[in-house]
Amino acid sequence: MIQVHNLSKYFGPVQAVDCITFEVDTGEIVGFLGPNGAGKTTTMRILTSYLPATSGIAKVAGYDVMTESMDVRRNIGYLPESVPLYTEMRVEEYLIFRSKLKGVPRKERTARIDFVMDRCRLREVRRRLIGTLSRGYRQRVGLADAMVHDPPILILDEPTAGLDPIQIRETLALIKQLGESHTILLSTHILSEVEAVCERVIIINAGRIGFSRSLAEVESEALIHMDVRGPADQIASTLRGTPGVAKVTPCGQEDGLASFEIRAQEDRDICEELSKAVTDKHWLVCRLDRKHRKLEDAFFDVLREEDPLKEVKSSEAIKK
Amino acid sequence: MATRAIKPKRDDKPLGGWQSLPERAPSVLRADRPFALRLVAFAALVLTAVGGLAMILPSFNRPYLIDQYWGLFFFSIGVLGLVYHALGDRELQYRRIYSLVGLVLLFMAVILRFWPPARTITDQPRLPMARFFLPFGIPCLALALVFLLAVVRHETDEFWRKLILRIVGIAGAVMVVAGFLFSIVNLDFGFLQNRSSDYLQGEGIILVFLGLFYVAGFIAMQEAGSQLAFKSGLAMGGIGLFVFLLALWRSIYPTIMDLPADQAYLVPEGLILMGLGLLYLIFGLGVCSDWVPIVMTRRELTAFFYSPIGYLVILGMTLIGALRFASFLRPLTMSPMQEPIVARYPLDFIPVISLIFVPAVLTMRLLSEEKRSGTLEVLLTAPVSEASVVLSKFFASLIFFLISLVPWGIYLVALRVVGREAFDYRPMLAFFIALGLTGAGFLAIGLFFSSITKNQIIAAVLAFAVIMALTAVFWLADLPAPWNDILTYISHLDLWIDAVQGQFAPRMLVFHLSVAIFFLYLTTKVLEARKWT
Numbered sequence: 001m002i003q004v005h006n007l008s009k010y011f012g013p014v015q016a017v018d019c020i021t022f023e024v025d026t027g028e029i030v031g032f033l034g035p036n037g038a039g040k041t042t043t044m045r046i047l048t049s050y051l052p053a054t055s056g057i058a059k060v061a062g063y064d065v066m067t068e069s070m071d072v073r074r075n076i077g078y079l080p081e082s083v084p085l086y087t088e089m090r091v092e093e094y095l096i097f098r099s100k101l102k103g104v105p106r107k108e109r110t111a112r113i114d115f116v117m118d119r120c121r122l123r124e125v126r127r128r129l130i131g132t133l134s135r136g137y138r139q140r141v142g143l144a145d146a147m148v149h150d151p152p153i154l155i156l157d158e159p160t161a162g163l164d165p166i167q168i169r170e171t172l173a174l175i176k177q178l179g180e181s182h183t184i185l186l187s188t189h190i191l192s193e194v195e196a197v198c199e200r201v202i203i204i205n206a207g208r209i210g211f212s213r214s215l216a217e218v219e220s221e222a223l224i225h226m227d228v229r230g231p232a233d234q235i236a237s238t239l240r241g242t243p244g245v246a247k248v249t250p251c252g253q254e255d256g257l258a259s260f261e262i263r264a265q266e267d268r269d270i271c272e273e274l275s276k277a278v279t280d281k282h283w284l285v286c287r288l289d290r291k292h293r294k295l296e297d298a299f300f301d302v303l304r305e306e307d308p309l310k311e312v313k314s315s316e317a318i319k320k
Numbered sequence: 321m322a323t324r325a326i327k328p329k330r331d332d333k334p335l336g337g338w339q340s341l342p343e344r345a346p347s348v349l350r351a352d353r354p355f356a357l358r359l360v361a362f363a364a365l366v367l368t369a370v371g372g373l374a375m376i377l378p379s380f381n382r383p384y385l386i387d388q389y390w391g392l393f394f395f396s397i398g399v400l401g402l403v404y405h406a407l408g409d410r411e412l413q414y415r416r417i418y419s420l421v422g423l424v425l426l427f428m429a430v431i432l433r434f435w436p437p438a439r440t441i442t443d444q445p446r447l448p449m450a451r452f453f454l455p456f457g458i459p460c461l462a463l464a465l466v467f468l469l470a471v472v473r474h475e476t477d478e479f480w481r482k483l484i485l486r487i488v489g490i491a492g493a494v495m496v497v498a499g500f501l502f503s504i505v506n507l508d509f510g511f512l513q514n515r516s517s518d519y520l521q522g523e524g525i526i527l528v529f530l531g532l533f534y535v536a537g538f539i540a541m542q543e544a545g546s547q548l549a550f551k552s553g554l555a556m557g558g559i560g561l562f563v564f565l566l567a568l569w570r571s572i573y574p575t576i577m578d579l580p581a582d583q584a585y586l587v588p589e590g591l592i593l594m595g596l597g598l599l600y601l602i603f604g605l606g607v608c609s610d611w612v613p614i615v616m617t618r619r620e621l622t623a624f625f626y627s628p629i630g631y632l633v634i635l636g637m638t639l640i641g642a643l644r645f646a647s648f649l650r651p652l653t654m655s656p657m658q659e660p661i662v663a664r665y666p667l668d669f670i671p672v673i674s675l676i677f678v679p680a681v682l683t684m685r686l687l688s689e690e691k692r693s694g695t696l697e698v699l700l701t702a703p704v705s706e707a708s709v710v711l712s713k714f715f716a717s718l719i720f721f722l723i724s725l726v727p728w729g730i731y732l733v734a735l736r737v738v739g740r741e742a743f744d745y746r747p748m749l750a751f752f753i754a755l756g757l758t759g760a761g762f763l764a765i766g767l768f769f770s771s772i773t774k775n776q777i778i779a780a781v782l783a784f785a786v787i788m789a790l791t792a793v794f795w796l797a798d799l800p801a802p803w804n805d806i807l808t809y810i811s812h813l814d815l816w817i818d819a820v821q822g823q824f825a826p827r828m829l830v831f832h833l834s835v836a837i838f839f840l841y842l843t844t845k846v847l848e849a850r851k852w853t
Contacts, residue, residue: 050701052850052852066851078698080694084694084695084698085695088623088626097619098702100610101616101703102703103612110545121343124346125346133346166341173340
């Protein structure tokens, strides 16, 4: 439903998005992650055809965002980041106005507006001025507006920002339910939300895609954590020499206790081999466990890898 | 081997087993105790009584402590206070009282329309039937609508709400049909003037306007998405279209059939009827149409009434009109004057400045505010083209601009109807047409400057400066030959002066129309410019 190919966007000299390529299939819920300023909002604005791309192709629902902008806009529901609304209108009036703009037929309009007001829990404030509503309620109005014409694709920029805990769950449940029949691309900073609803994540950093995998794949990857008493350098080289090990990351040393994070090749369980390799050298294993790799770990991995200042700063110095 | 002892556990996530809670209102609405409001109501009641007595008693040759004019003033203030109270107080007994007041006023208006009968006293002109309808019946009708709508707004009893709304709707329909019917067809039932043009220029136009307000109130009070509202809007649009086409045909007919000039229909009946028909058509479209530019024009137009700017502009124009009207009347009472006397009415330093100022003020917010608050992004990611955004804002501001000019015209209606001065008002029609088109140019300029900045004040100042520069062309008008002609086309002051003196040449509008189109085009391009790479 959404195809992005080599998309770049410059604001003058600033490179906001750098040659990104990804796809979102029909019926997928994809989380779009990244630190502040990574280019998420810019990408979403390009996808909604609000901004043009400097180069590259983006297609939404089969329509090109540059040349067939109207068709694109008919097929998407977009919730912008700061949820700008006409503050002088009333909630229901605003939804009626938006549904007319989006071409909801007159006969279905009342039913659609009732539906979205129910789902976004706006019934009690339907006659209030939007200007008097709190941030969370405005967010709900924005979400209701995005869904009012029942678009096949929803593009939501931080849909849960500013909501209360109940409403966060309601919104996530709603997104999950909508995901059965809709394609959803949502951006957020809250990783647990992504884990709750998304099937796939795309992590973007400094305008580049660092990672695009399904969540099940991320979580099936295991990470072995090991604390060993002994000389850190030698232990690391021993571990690296153990068959089946893909990567060893030293995680610091405390009271002669060295910590390591170990990734195995092909995700095999090599705890026994590691334990044996270390005890053979008469170092003591204090801890050895294997756990799922969290989305958070993957996220930080991406940020570390893509950090353009990596060469400059000494990570050890910062840790101390 | 690969995933021994590790299974994806997707269920202990935040959404596992989540069940919805019932929706609750974010805050409790407390029933307010309208003490101050009732104090206002009490004072207003006293003022109404005092003013009413002061107005009535002199007719029975009884003296009273204040004279009639102060009486009218007190009465008006008192009624305003009562309306304010009716709009605010939700309590049952007041709702019933005010609905009764509204119904009685409506009933009185109906009686005044048929009573007293025509009377002939020797040596005096014949007194027509229902001679109190225009000065007293019409205000009764207007007040009745205000009170009834104020009541319906708070009414919780379904029966009363429906009853009152039905009465308002039926009264509106009767006024619309009667107003148009007797204005178009020469009918003599004994209770009408027997020439439709006389009827149109007196009672007809007022009834058609009031009827529109009644029906508008009726539609506005319906539930959102109501079928009845839709059908009423459709009917109003249909009536408007019919009247417009009929008036157009009757205006063209004498010209193409080469009939003598005294059978011409265009000025003023044709123009007035076409204007009214167009008004109804626009109203009907606004209610019923789902066409994006119309939907947006409607929103923009209502937005003017949400902000204080709209009311300030109307109030200002009313006051300026009143001052101008007062200084226009003074010489009239002293000596007879040559037609067209209205030429002296609208043009003076302050009115001209206000005509330049108002477009800049009306348009300054339109696009700059949308850019600043980010609503433009929401708007332009819906299937709405830049051109329809610009056009709808332009037409909404144009309609509002024309509405703000209405007070100036109303004073003249008062002079004609109440003062019974048969002056030539046709130059005024030409003046309003000229004003509408030059105003369109000004508004387009204002809209353009609003689109290039996020700051309302900068937009207003730039627009004002440019329109001032265009105005200054007037004083350049004594240049050598080719320049002089060109500048006459550009100078809108020349156009206004010509129009108001009855020398209106439509070709002079070309420049102002071009300005409007040119700046609207530029504005559209400014909005599209974000997509240029």
